[in-house]
Amino acid sequence: MLLRRLSAALVAVLAMAGLQVATAGPAAAAPRVLYYDASQAQEFVAVVNQGAQIWNSRVTNVRLEPVPSGRTPNIRVYADNGWPRTYTSSLGNGYWYMGREAVNDGYYQPRIAAHEFGHILGLPDRRTGLCADLMSGSSAPVSCTNPNPNATEAATVNNSFRSSVAVPARVYTFAG
Structure with missing residues (x-):
C-alpha cells in the first residue's frame, strides 16, 4: 500500500515537471x-463553446478546450454567410465554418x-435523416434539436483517439 502511494506521488511530481510516465494497470x-x-x-462563440462541451460530456479519450494564450490551436472556427463546412488536415486538426445559411x-x-x-x-x-444521428446533418428535419452524438458516434471518436489512427484530410459540408 505504501509503495503504491509513493509510486503515485512520483508519477504526479514527474507529470508536473512535464514528463509522462507509462504505468501498468487499469488506470x-x-x-x-x-x-x-x-x-x-463572431456571434457564434457561445454556441461553438457549447458544441465543444457537448463532445466533452460524451467522450473520454479527447477533450476540446479553448486555446490558451500563446498556444497554436488544433482547430479554428469561423463564421460566414455560407453553409456550415469543415476542412480537416488530420485527425483532430482543421477548421470549420459556422455558416449563417443553415442558421437562417x-x-x-x-x-x-x-x-x-x-x-x-x-x-x-x-x-x-434521423435526428438521433448527429452526423446525419441537414438530412434530419430542420425541427431536429438533438445536438448529441449517439452511442456509436461517441464510441467511434473514443476508439479513434485511443489509437490515434490517421484520418486523411477531407472537406465536409453540413448539407452533405
Whole structure:
C-alpha cells in the first residue's frame, strides 16, 4: 500500500515537471486535448463553446478546450454567410465554418456546432435523416434539436483517439 502511494506521488511530481510516465494497470490514459480558437466565430462563440462541451460530456479519450494564450490551436472556427463546412488536415486538426445559411434556414445552432466538431474528431457525414444521428446533418428535419452524438458516434471518436489512427484530410459540408 505504501509503495503504491509513493509510486503515485512520483508519477504526479514527474507529470508536473512535464514528463509522462507509462504505468501498468487499469488506470485510464489522460485524454488527448485539442485546442480550438473561436475568436473568429463572431456571434457564434457561445454556441461553438457549447458544441465543444457537448463532445466533452460524451467522450473520454479527447477533450476540446479553448486555446490558451500563446498556444497554436488544433482547430479554428469561423463564421460566414455560407453553409456550415469543415476542412480537416488530420485527425483532430482543421477548421470549420459556422455558416449563417443553415442558421437562417432554422437549423439548431448547437447541433450544427457539435456536428462540425464531429468532423474534426474524425466522423463523416451519414445521410440517415434521423435526428438521433448527429452526423446525419441537414438530412434530419430542420425541427431536429438533438445536438448529441449517439452511442456509436461517441464510441467511434473514443476508439479513434485511443489509437490515434490517421484520418486523411477531407472537406465536409453540413448539407452533405
